[in-house]
Amino acid sequence: MREFLEDANQHRDDGYGRAQAHVKPQLPKRFYSEATVKPMEGGFAVALDGKVPRTPGMKHVVVPLATIAEAMAAEWAAQDKDIDPMTMPMTRLVNSAVEAGEETAPALRDEIVKYVGSDLLLYRADTPDSLVRRQEEAWDAALVKLARHFGVAFQPTIGVVHQAQPAPTLARLRAALETEDLFTLAAMNAVMSITGSGLLALALRHGLLTPEEVWVAAHVDEDHNVSLWGEVEEITERRAKRRAEFDAAARLLALLKA
Incomplete structure (x- = not known):
């Protein structure tokens, strides 16, 4: 068992x-x-x-x-x-957190901040225009909400060359994670792993975005490719499995907040 x-x-x-x-x-x-x-x-x-x-x-x-x-x-x-x-998925997520133990909480906090330092939402495409628009529509509002909520500034960039984020921003986000318990951190890390974004995990945790908004934001590039070339069965199946994992993590966060 x-x-x-x-x-x-x-x-x-x-x-x-x-x-x-x-x-x-x-x-x-x-x-x-x-x-x-x-x-x-x-x-x-x-x-x-x-x-x-x-x-x-x-x-x-x-x-x-x-x-x-x-x-x-x-x-x-x-x-x-x-x-x-x-x-x-809920059982596996909780079991994993319990097995890891409270001593892993600092590392979980650090991992979220590490993701934020090179976050999905901060690296934008320059072409094609259709993808640029999709990213702006899904990501700009999220960044504004996060910046206002935490009182921080972000520095998005075009392309894949690393753009360091302001040290005060990372420090403030790390401080905000200090009060989060093990199960919240585990759920946030699960969301982050699935979406590729620490910022989306933070937005979900603080009620700045709904689970559906987070899911859509995490799949802008993938959905753009589907709009151009159609669905690929293997990717669709994998996405469905990841959605179940995501929904469990999002539900755990919601239950912890209730």
């Missing part, structure tokens, strides 16, 4: 198994009758027939809010005869 969730999390959406795509993975059998929420010291946990799952490091998966545990329990309850961890 523990190992398969860890393995799925390590290899999610990174091309794992592409060379063996024709081989159907062997999934663990469902071994429990019901998934419920159980109060625990420090919060709440999912209980499978009364037993609380542990991470590979033997940590109980305890979350601060019952609503988060309920969302995870729903994923466990939805499993059929086999347990498919790829249909349990």
